[in-house]
Amino acid sequence: xxxxxxxxxxxxxxxxxxxxxxxxxxxxxxxxxxxxxxxxxxxxxxxxxxxxxxxxxxxxxxxxxxxxxxxxxxxxxxxxxxxxxxxxxxxxxxxxxxxxxxxxxxxxxxxxxxxxxxxxxxxxxxxxxxxxxxxxxxxxxxxxxxxxxxxxxxxxxxxxxxxxxxxxxxxxxxxxxxxxxxxxxxxxxxxxxxxxxxxxxxxxxxxxxxxxxxxxxxxxxxxxxxxxxxxxxxxxxxxxxxxxxxxxxxxxxxxxx
Amino acid sequence: xxxxxxxxxxxxxxxxxxxxxxxxxxxxxxxxxxxxxxxxxxxxxxxxxxxxxxxxxxxxxxxxxxxxxxxxxxxxxxxxxxxxxxxxxxxxxxxxxxxxxxxxxxxxxxxxxxxxxx
Numbered sequence: 025x026x027x028x029x030x031x032x033x034x035x036x037x038x039x040x041x042x043x044x045x046x047x048x049x050x051x052x053x054x055x056x057x058x059x060x061x062x063x064x065x066x067x068x069x070x071x072x073x074x075x076x077x078x079x080x081x082x083x084x085x086x087x088x089x090x091x092x093x094x095x096x097x098x099x100x101x102x103x104x105x106x107x108x109x110x111x112x113x114x115x116x117x118x119x120x121x122x123x124x125x126x127x128x129x130x131x132x133x134x135x136x137x138x139x140x141x142x143x144x145x146x147x148x149x150x151x152x153x154x155x156x157x158x159x160x161x162x163x164x165x166x167x168x169x170x171x172x173x174x175x176x177x178x179x180x181x182x183x184x185x186x187x188x189x190x191x192x193x194x195x196x197x198x199x200x201x202x203x204x205x206x207x208x209x210x211x212x213x214x215x216x217x218x219x220x221x222x223x224x225x226x227x228x229x230x231x232x233x234x235x236x237x238x239x240x241x242x243x244x245x246x247x248x249x250x251x252x253x254x255x256x257x258x259x260x261x262x263x264x265x266x267x268x269x270x271x272x273x274x275x276x277x278x279x280x281x
Numbered sequence: 282x283x284x285x286x287x288x289x290x291x292x293x294x295x296x297x298x299x300x301x302x303x304x305x306x307x308x309x310x311x312x313x314x315x316x317x318x319x320x321x322x323x324x325x326x327x328x329x330x331x332x333x334x335x336x337x338x339x340x341x342x343x344x345x346x347x348x349x350x351x352x353x354x355x356x357x358x359x360x361x362x363x364x365x366x367x368x369x370x371x372x373x374x375x376x377x378x379x380x381x382x383x384x385x386x387x388x389x390x391x392x393x394x395x396x397x398x399x
Contacts, residue, residue: 054328055379056332089377090376090377127381129324131322131324132351132352132354133327172328174351174352177327177328208328208351208352209329209351210329210336210351211329212329212332214329214330243330279333
């Protein structure tokens with residue numbers, strides 16, 4: 025049970041929390057505007073057969089230039105297992121580095137590729153049952169691409185997460201399509217529709233999880249964005265009692281730099 | 282006497298209004314001629330939420346009236362003539378903001394542009 029919850033938090037929270045811009049559940053290669061200097065937080069409710077997990081991460085990125093970004097992510101976690109007492113506390117800390125590798129711009133469009141390195145430090149509380157922290161060092165390297173035009177955006181991410189202390193390594197594969205519902209203008213007043221998939225393949229145990237994702241984003245000004253999304257598992261190779269019913273996310277991003 | 286006083290006040294007010302408006306027009310004309318207008322074609326302006334960095338950087342270059350048009354892929358601005366940045370400086374600013382600069386045009390008169398915000 026304890027390891028399962030840790031795995032749940034890793035898959036549904038830690039690996040997606042670093043996405044700094046549209047789309048909602050997939051990483052972006054754009055390091056500008058709200059994607060560059062925007063503090064991001066969201067409330068995520070992971071409703072499983074045997075527990076409900078609430079995660080509230082806070083991500084603060086900082087651009088070292090137009091092609092390099094560093095950042096830190098902290099998270100508050102509450103786990104409410106069926107038939108057990110709920111536990112709360114601060115989860116693991118993550119540092120990340122993004123480096124742009126390629127950029128090809130055209131009029132009203134851009135194609136970019138970045139490399140992203142995430143390092144998870146096992147700082148989370150582990151003296152509770154279930155544990156809040158993973159008690160595991162995790163290093164993840166991803167390639168993130170995006171083709172963004174004024175009419176739509178297509179994003180993709182492939183990464184590998186190396187873990188320690190008995191947690192399985194996993195391959196991450198995410199894809200998203202973002203479609204603006206209002207005319208694109210500046211200063212922004214945008215309503216974006218997000219759809220995508222978020223996959224995890226746990227290599228040590230040959231187990232696959234794919235979530236179908238949908239969401240809506242409202243960019244109210246140059247410096248603020250609000251978003252909400254729903255994820256539903258379409259493939260989940262875990263025992264019946266441990267399955268995820270759905271994941272709900274409500275979040276905001278505010279430009280601070 | 283009362284009529285004379287009234288006429289005097291009206292004449293004075295008319296004269297004052299004329300002087301003020303002339304001064305204003307002169308000031309405006311002078312202010313406009315003291316400016317350089319710049320239009321920068323920018324590639325990669327594909328999302329409204331990421332254009333803010335460009336606006337911020339161009340304002341740091343001395344302009345208070347940066348306008349960005351996503352549809353046209355353009356940024357326009359004006360700067361005081363004595364603070365006019367060079368083309369090279371402007372290209373560097375656009376690159377640092379994360380975009381690709383294309384043609385840059387300097388003009389003594391304002392550009393006619395379609396604003397996104399309208």
